[in-house]
Amino acid sequence: MRRTAIHLISGLAIGLLFSTIAQAKTYRAADFPLRVHIFQHSSHSHYENHYLEGVDGEGRANLYENGDPRGFDYSYHCANRMMNSIGYETFRARWKKPGRLELLLPAMGDTCELKVDLKDDAYYRGDKAVREEPAAEFKAWMIAHQYDPEHGKNEPVGVEGAGDPSDTE
Secondary structure (H helix, E strand, C coil), X not given: CHHHHHHHHHHHHHHHHHHHHHHCCCCCHHHCXXXXXXXXXXXEEEEXXXXXXXXXXXXXXXXXXXXXXXXXEEEEEECCCCCCCCCCCXXXXXXXXXXXXXXXXXXXXXXXXXXXXXXXXXXXXXXXXXEEEEHHHHHHHHHHCCCEHHHCECCCCCCCXXXXXXXXX
């Protein structure tokens, strides 16, 4: 009887493991053609029985689409915690529907949906604060420094202290 119970529990555990693996999604980078640079975000973690159930918050970021930069404010609710971009790092993204971007979070092996409010300007970090400037000026900076994250040019050329994107001040 005891041996049967152990086999039953073991079988259920293995079945659960395989069903979890079968449900795990895999994402192809090629399916996420856009790039997003996250400047800042706030977050509020939600727990149930000491386990993370989700995180929501808001923030500011730049979207790089068709060679053009555009700032946007966003809100989100995700299964995992969000992270700011480090230096000039960008995250892969794609449009899910108008006003909604799906962000690929490779470290977590998951995605997060952002509800976005696109701006006419682009964001940049200056004097340790996030500021706005006309998108055309930011695009000129990108061209001058050969910065194009959509096409693998992830580090600008000729920028001192390359930790702060387009810190022109």
